[in-house]
Amino acid sequence: MSTSAAAPVPSTGSTPSSPALAAALPELRARYEELRSRGLRLDLTRGKPSAEQLDLAEPLLALPGEGVHTDADGTDVRNYGGLLGLPQLRRMFAELLDVPVDQLLALGNASLTLMHDTLAYAMLWGVPGGTEPWSRGPVKFVCPVPGYDRHFALCEAFGIEMVTVPMTPDGPDAEAVAALVAEDPTIKGMWAVPTYANPDGAVVAEAVARRLVSMPAAAPDFRIFWDNAYAIHHLTEDEVKTANALDLAAEAGNPDRVLMYASTSKVSFAGAGVAFFASSPANVAWYTSHLKYQSIGPDKVNQLRHALFFGSAEGVREHMRRHREILAPKFRAVSEILTERLGDHGVATWTEPRGGYFVSLDVVPGTASRVVQLAQEAGIALTPAGATFPYGKDPDDRNIRLAPSMPPLEEVRVAMDGVATCVLLAAAEAAAVAE
Structure with missing residues (x-):
């Protein structure tokens, strides 16, 4: 077998x-x-x-505890501000996700919300490297299959046409993706679940990740929605390490290509966790430039209780x-x-x-x-x-x-x-x- x-x-x-x-x-x-x-x-x-x-996360409900109002950096979590999320928690998950802490945001409870908002911002205002909002022309996404139904639902909600490529044990068929993306400027993005993909459990090999971030794209504002939902959800003692897509993209001269998402939805409480967004400095600045009109800051009390509960990346x-x-x-x-x-x-x-x-x-x-x-x-x-x-x-x-x-x-x-x-x-x- x-x-x-x-x-x-x-x-x-x-x-x-x-x-x-x-x-x-x-x-x-x-x-x-x-x-x-x-x-x-x-x-x-x-x-x-x-x-x-x-039940494993039940102690979260007693945190941060009476009289505990600040994180390790002295931020009063009860007040406004902190659009990027608590530095203490960001440092912890930057280590787990293998990304620079200043390129990681800790936000609300659901990564699906962050993916939705990214698409909304792109449709309304475009993304760095593009010349116009995505909504001004037809938009297509490459969708590896079998894949995640909620990704497909987002595309349908925004009127994005979906083009399929097959999954392999090493991730999406990179050559099939490259052939599509090189020829069609209306292909603005693709979905990827790099670690233990939904539903087939595939792990994107480094060679596949390198090909995806370096391949020529007819659309200068092409993006890979790198949904790292299961990065730390191991079923064996062999704890697979995800290919470092942000670094590989930067090395390939396409630093803005990858948009990474993750969350604690299946780590702590599915309805009361913390979601994360990571990307290039330009993409993070772009995201927060729109987020600031939507929010004055995330639920820092919840972020503090997570930081206290886990204690460190090794605690996670x-x-x-x-x-x-x-x-x-x-x-x-x-x-x-x-x-x-x-x-x-x-x-x-x-x-x-x-x-x-x-x-x-x-x-x-x-x-x-x-x-x-x-x-x-x-x-x-x-x-x-x-x-x-x-x-x-x-x-x-x-x-x-x-x-x-x-x-x-x-x-x-x-x-x-x-x-x-x-x-x-x-x-x-x-x-x-x-x-």
Whole structure:
């Protein structure tokens, strides 16, 4: 079996013929009816932290504590100001994200908000290196697939056309991206999740990152939205280090190309964390020049409680190791059950990520929607088929994103056994139709 970050686990044994699958249909239908009769109510739809993970940050609620009003730099966190965020917390996460502290902002609770605002600023006023607001002409984004549905939703919200390129175990297909970007000046940006990508767990190799930041672009204001959401969300002791895109871009003579985002949404509290923006000095100045009309400063009380709770960058790393102890058994369960139930049947491949929150499952082409429907009718909620593609349309109707983080381990096992039954039944139905 493959143990790479994103390579699909191959099926083992012989692949049954369509007649063999079709012949198994009555038995599979009986097994599925037994599954439906159990009245399950299980949810694998989104990568939410479990209650057990959220409990790890419970001490945050007692911080900063009575009479504690200032950070290590003497800033009174109760008052206005501090548009860039608390220096104490910025220093901590600058180390974790491997960026200069003066190029990192600590802001509100959600990195999605920062990505939205970046797009809004670009559409209204343009970006450094450009000659006009993006809204004055057609705008396209390169979208690696399978990818993150919320990235695609942002593009739809702003009327941005999406052009797809395939993902590989080393990140987006850099040569496919380069060919598109070199020829089309309306391509203003692309999405990238560099570490443990959503949903396939790929990690962008340094060679791929170097190619993306150095490739010629027909649009002088082309940007890479580098969403480093899972930079410290390791599932093994091999804590992958993300390629340093900001440094690589500067070395390539394109210092403004990369816009980096991260947050503590899956580190502390999903609804009450801290989000981060990092980029070149020019991009940071551009961002804050618009942000200053939107805000007088972020929630510095919340930032102080995070700084006090973690204490240091190493404190964050240790906290994430405790997350790993909760998450890793769930991901092992997914792999074990898929291997046991599907490994000898040739009807699916899946990823074994080294970090992040998702497993990418590819089923028989044309059956993903049916698998999701069967699972839903059996009480197992899955992310809609097609969600990992722009406009919700998987051209092969093949990919399903699995999110095993929130349910208790035993529920993950039950849900995955049910999903496997649905995959087999959908494959058998397709084989019977093909007969």
